[in-house]
Amino acid sequence: MTAFRILVKAPSNIALVKYMGKLPGGVNLPENPSISMTLSNLATYLEIKVLPAPSFSRRWVPEVPSGGKGDSPNLDRAGEEKFLAHFDRCVSRLSDTPPTGAVEIRSANTFPHSAGIASSASSFAALTLACAGLVARDRKTFEEKFKTDGSFRAELARLSREGSGSSCRSFDGPFVAWEKEQVQVLPSRLPPLSDLVVVISSGQKKVGSSEAHARVKSSPHWQGRVARAGSRFAKLGQAITGGNFQELSEIADADFRDMHQLFETAVPSFSYFAEGTTQVLDFIEEIASPSEVAVTMDAGPNVHVVVPQAEEAHWKRKLSLQFPEYPILVDREGMGAEILLIEEGEMK
Ligand code: DP6
Numbered sequence: 001m002t003a004f005r006i007l008v009k010a011p012s013n014i015a016l017v018k019y020m021g022k023l024p025g026g027v028n029l030p031e032n033p034s035i036s037m038t039l040s041n042l043a044t045y046l047e048i049k050v051l052p053a054p055s056f057s058r059r060w061v062p063e064v065p066s067g068g069k070g071d072s073p074n075l076d077r078a079g080e081e082k083f084l085a086h087f088d089r090c091v092s093r094l095s096d097t098p099p100t101g102a103v104e105i106r107s108a109n110t111f112p113h114s115a116g117i118a119s120s121a122s123s124f125a126a127l128t129l130a131c132a133g134l135v136a137r138d139r140k141t142f143e144e145k146f147k148t149d150g151s152f153r154a155e156l157a158r159l160s161r162e163g164s165g166s167s168c169r170s171f172d173g174p175f176v177a178w179e180k181e182q183v184q185v186l187p188s189r190l191p192p193l194s195d196l197v198v199v200i201s202s203g204q205k206k207v208g209s210s211e212a213h214a215r216v217k218s219s220p221h222w223q224g225r226v227a228r229a230g231s232r233f234a235k236l237g238q239a240i241t242g243g244n245f246q247e248l249s250e251i252a253d254a255d256f257r258d259m260h261q262l263f264e265t266a267v268p269s270f271s272y273f274a275e276g277t278t279q280v281l282d283f284i285e286e287i288a289s290p291s292e293v294a295v296t297m298d299a300g301p302n303v304h305v306v307v308p309q310a311e312e313a314h315w316k317r318k319l320s321l322q323f324p325e326y327p328i329l330v331d332r333e334g335m336g337a338e339i340l341l342i343e344e345g346e347m348k
Helices: 077-094 120-135 139-148 150-163 165-170 209-218 225-242 245-265 275-287 309-322
Strands: 004-017 034-051 057-060 102-109 175-179 182-185 193-198 294-296 303-308 328-332 338-344
Touching: 004 120, 004 165, 004 225, 004 245, 004 294, 004 303, 034 120, 034 165, 034 193, 034 225, 034 328, 057 077, 077 102, 077 120, 077 150, 102 120, 120 139, 120 150, 120 165, 120 338, 139 150, 139 338, 150 165, 150 182, 165 175, 175 225, 193 309, 209 245, 225 245, 245 294, 245 303, 275 303, 275 309, 303 309, 309 328
Parallel strands: 057 102
Antiparallel strands: 004 034, 004 338, 034 102, 034 175, 175 182, 193 303, 193 328, 294 303
């Protein structure tokens, strides 16, 4: 193989109806369908570089890729193995010829490690896309196909899901529905939206999301969860298509509270709520109506405040005046993963 480099960017996404609970025996197949909003600048930059070498090797290099932004994640051994196993999965699934050369993978997240924002969605989406570029026979055609062919993006999304479930919703945007193996963009009549992430705590999560997916099933409240989420999924799809922000807001509120109730009633129970979480939620409830602001939380203490872009500055000001101690990351809805550069030939 000749010297080669691909640099991609994949955004994070924020679920409005949550993926929580996996089907037994599947590869990150969800118990219930979910819908998310794709972000844009809260993202992973990832580079795969291949240097000519007599035999094949691949390694993770904890450095920021050239042309990338942010910080290289602190992967522990298990994290690194999971990442490299996904590289192997992508290569073997996407190509019939064994890879050659010395492969180096570098990535960086624009959101600081300490911000407590899950990076698995953006990093596995980025890795899947970069691998697809690496093994593509004709890289120009690949680039064009990725840009223009939604079913090709959906195919890569399915593969990415096997690395980390939520990553399958980062290939398109702004609204993506995921049901079993299928990933699909939803047409939207909503105004363009922003996500203001109020960063409450930077601590390492006590219960990781993989463990959370398993433990929620021990909750008595698990009974009926698939039906509840399924009905919200259907209604949210209609709200997005119909441009009904208030309905989106009410569904997002009900679903994140449902998920956190599962955590709190699981055996053993756990919670991501910090003191600041409740203060921010109460403040929003007091000053804003669901027709103005939608709120959600992932498996962490941060509060995602989703508002129309036209009102972004207004709500950012309100929140930072009230909570000067919590940083606020501002991002906007986005269109999904992108290829930034492909270089072939001589390389330093
Ligand atoms: C709470 O995608 O991180 O963010 O498939 O085990 O990698 P794995 O789980 P992951 O779960 C995300 C859970 C969530 C809700 C969501 O994004 O839908």
